[in-house]
Amino acid sequence: MNGNGRPLRRRVAALAAAILTLGAAGVAAFLVLRPGTAAGSGNTPMATARKGEFLVIVSCRGELVAEKSVQILAPVNVPNLQIVWMAPQGATVKGGDSVLRFDASGAKRQLQEKEAALAQGQASLDQAIAQAGITTEQDKLELASLSQAVELARIEASKKEIVSVLQGEENRIALGLAQQKLEVKKAAMEFNAASAQSKIASTKSQRDKAKAEVDLTKERIAQTEVKAPAAGVINYLMNFSQGWLNAKPFKVGDNVWPGSAVAEIPDLTTLRLKGKAEEIDRGRMREGQDVRVILDPFPEKPFQGKLDSLSALTEQGFDWPPSRYFRAYASLGQADDRLRPAMNGRMDVIVDRISNAISVPSKAVFARDGRPVVLVPGKEGLRVVKVEVVARNPDEVAVRGIEAGTQVALIDEPESGRKPATAGAKK
Secondary structure (H helix, E strand, C coil), rough: CCCHHHHHHHHHHHHHHHHHHHHHHHHHHHHHCCCCCCCCCCCCCCCEEEEEEEEEEEEEEEEEEEECCEECCCCCCCCEEEEEEEECCEECCCCCCEEECCCCCHHHHHHHHHHHHHHHHHHHHHHHHHHHHHHHHHHHHHHHHHHHHHHHHHHHHHCCCCCCCHHHHHHHHHHHHHHHHHHEEEEHHHHHHHHHHHHHHHHHHHHHHHHHHHHHHHHHHHCCEEEECEEECCCCCCCCCCCCCCCCCCCCEECCCCCCCEEEEEEEEHHEEEEEEEECCCHHHHCCCCCEEEEECEEEEEEEEEEEECCCEEEEEECCCEEHHHHHHHHEECCCCCCCCCCCEEECCCCEEEEEEEEEEEEHCECCCCCEEEEEEEECCCEEEEEEEEEECCEEEEEEEEECCCECCCCCCCCCCCEEECHHHHH
16 A cells, blocks of 8 residues: 555655746746836836926816806795705706606695685675676666656646646645655665675675686696706706705705706706816916816816816815815817716816926935935946936926936835935936
């Protein structure tokens, strides 16, 4: 059994040695071929100085805004506006589509009350008209009766030549009384007609008032559903009812002031980046300069535009601590259906162009005795090379003192074992 086990152990040992050899070779290849690591510099990350056009930029943070937009306003004559439904933020709508609904339950209860008052007013008007008709007919009947009595009395009075003097005088007096009653009835009839018309007019006025309130309530209910005035993408505005610091976009449940702007439908072809320019950078910026706009949602696609406008005076910010800045607007150069208002990003305003410049990352420039230097690999490790900074960007620096292709360290090495600074370095 021992004799049969020795060949197996030899094969296992040979296989283990082969695995160790391959592992060592892989580690060596990784150390040799690892990008950014220069020979003789250990594990120090390195970068290569490049030669080409260097763009001196001023960076400003900001957000997209639309130069042209159609606002969606809350109803004006509707009290107690509370949002109960709203179209999703960024939804594409057509003209006439519903985008907002406010609570109409209170208005519907008022409508029922107003309609009941209108029905009562209409009934009162109908009753007044009917009563006026009855009174007029009664007056006509009484007037006809009194007119007949006057005629009879006139006939009796005409018999004075064939009756006694006493009887003739009585007939004349009876005729006068009948005529007076007729005149009184005519006056009473005119008064009743005028009184009936006055009551009808008053009742009709009350009915019309109730009808106007019903129509107004119906109009308010109709206004609780707001429709899109144009086609586009809906964007809800900030609700400042809780103060500037707590401002948030309008949402379901928010109360809205009548007539206030709740949302907008921007024209996406007029989007611009509205940025904040620091006071120290204002003097280097001019309208018409080339701008590179980089949006946070799409960092892989920079937009090439122009600096459209720059405010002449500073603005006071609402952040804390308080700050002042200049307002800058940059065009995007091209439209993109993915862009939406309020997207954050930055604009890189190109204030100068340096041709054939040597540039290195900002992390590769260090300070020695108040002078800028870079660290380049040498025979005995990294050595200090003095450079002159020509221009500086947040991520890149244009320098003089080294040549294109020079390897520079991205981290500062300890002082021990470093050669004195030199004026230049060769590739």
